[in-house]
Amino acid sequence: MKTTQTTPAVERAATRPRLEAGSDKTIWLFLLALVILFWVPEFILSMEWPEYWITFLTEVFIWSLFAVAFNVLMGYTGMVSFGQAAYLGIGGYTAGLLLKKLAWMPFWLGLVAAPIGGALAAAIIGYFCIRRTQIYFAILTLAFGQIVYLIAFKWYDFTGGDNGLIGVPVPEWVKDPTFSNYYKFVLVIAIVAVYILWRIVNSPFGKTLSAIRENPERTGFIGVNVKRYQLYAFMVAGFFSGLAGALMMVNERSVYPDLAHWTQSTQVLLMSLLGGVYTFFGPIVGAFLLQTMDADITQDYPEIWQLFLGSVLILILFGLPGGIMGFIQERDFASSDDYATRMRKLVLTFSRKFWFFFAGVLFFTAFFSILVEPGSWWISEEWEFELTNLITWGIIPRTIVQAVIGGIVFALLLRGVRAFSPICRVLMLLCSLAPLALHIYLGTPLSGILISALLVLFVYLNLLHADLKAAFGRQHRMELRTAPSVS
Template sequence: MTERDRNWLTLFATGLILLIVYPFFADGYQLTVIRDALIFGLFAASLDFFWGRTGILCFGHAAFFGLGGYVMALITLNGSVPLAGLVGLLGAIAAAALLAAVIGYFLFFGGIRGSYFTIVTLATGVICQQAAISWSSVTGGDSGLIGIPPLEIDFAGIRIDLGQDLASYVFISIIVAIVVLLLWQLSRGRWGKVLTAIQDNEVRAAALGHNASLRLLLTFVVSAAIAGLAGALYVCMAGLIAPDLSGLLLSTEVTVWVAVGGRGTLLGPVVGALVIQRAQQEISSFNPSLWPLILGLLFIVIVFALPDGVLSIFSRLKAIFRKTEPAR
């Protein structure tokens, strides 16, 4: 295990401890704020898994988030579906993965990369948002869908109602921790190494026998599936969904979360989403119009002062302490 892996695991364990002790000091409202921020952190980690490992930015990633949310809403609002919560989650994951597979197949196997891929995915997000607005008979149009029931889990005769603040907080924390850990394991293994090789030189990676287009497609599908899961979880916790959850604004915000947290770290985007969401809550309570200005200034400062994201502060501090240690 490398030192970088040990640092990552240390930060991951620290984050878990903070999540465990937080309910002892927070009220119900604060738990819901962090819970929703964790869902957005999962969404950010899904984008980072693709962008951070391939170097290709998907600027319409909210399309998969919104699609997962709408699928979850439509299934759970239909009272005739048995095990609606579980079916909704699986349907949201499958729908987002299918959309990514269709789009990604034509783009990757068509040789579309870089800024052209970014532009096409941006257009995809705009189309999805417009479809959600126009197909009002199904999606509710501009008003969206409301009254989405919370998740309920029946296990070994025990019924857990995730409509409660503490139960939903614990459930989302567990889901985010498991998914981020699995993505990290996948990224540091052979799959991640091949993606790094493709990012560095796709022609050379193909010459070594790797099917670069297929690797990129599968990574894109996994990323979209997790975004769909995040969207499904969010609408269950919020109880509503609107076209904005698949639009350009959310796609821009998730890109900022990843950049602020540290692209390619998986854990950094979660931290970035938590910090920015929490800051937005506090600042907007004083002056809602002030938040966009502060967010823009924060992004500029991060780009110049911490180009590797706020998570790089940990490694920088370790380097400083090592330099100040007396020589033996």
């Protein structure tokens, strides 16, 4: 009789405590988050910080709800939708139109109607979209999403067209000048909604969705109506997306067609990818980080926000495919002695080569930032190249010196890059050149150097982890092959 041997990693996975749906631990964690976050406005006001931070956190909660709802569709069911913003817009317009057109409509009834409208729209659109799979499904969702956007953009008599719905009536308590009342209102709704979604994805229904994501054909063979479950997932995502749209409408006291634009779908997709598409709380982390970067970048450089989003997407797909929460969860085997030993060896092996590359990137970006920065000691906007100009003869020697320094720096850069595989070389060079182009455009050398340093360090740590994981997997497979069977 043969018995199977369990590895330490399997034993740790079996004994690791999990947050099961409906468990006391899960409920208390949600309640603890509610209690702590509930008093944040008082803390901000007591510290005399700007009320902007209360509004910012309110938007983060709304986007977190939208991202978690979207991830039910993408992360748990495996359906990538490029038109999820349609239900965000439908929810916002449903609540806005009811509250503005029907003066007798209670505020709470308008909010209740928004998610219902989102779910109904998702049922209709999803009925057609789930007939196709993969890229065809994604294109269909994008097409339907743009149809919703164009209806809102062109129907002036009903939706207000490109002017949107302005001046939607809201209760007086929402108009609190400190914004703390609406913050607490959104916080309670968001946490309750996220908890409901947590229960859904950890229920038998949610486990079935995960099975459909992994293998829809096999799931169908065991008697599951795959299309019906996909439609239900579509409706769940549409319901909570509509609720998020209504909360956004109240926060702005207005709603515009841009709420249903495909760029909003791209943004929530990035939130899920950044935080971790196969984790429940990953989209919340991604929403917080992306909204923070949005507020920081668009305040000073709004014209590069879309460029920044594209760069973030590329870096996530190449450097962090599992997202931040997925990266953290993969550290489960970090407590083993084998992991610590291999980590020390890898650090000693790569550290010297890495620092060559790291120093090369720093000097490379610093050198070229000085070279191209307008108005610096190197380039004068009033200077023109003329042989009779004395300034020219002062600049030529400095040009030669700069070229020599640049060549040395570039040699350092290449020496470090050669230590890694070809694909890693390309990735590392992109990580150094992309921020270089960014800070050349912005004219801020220091920011470019810092961004380059952080990106290179990030890629290096991921390379260490990838090599370590590969080595760990190879040794584990070898142990399984050579281990004698126990009879």
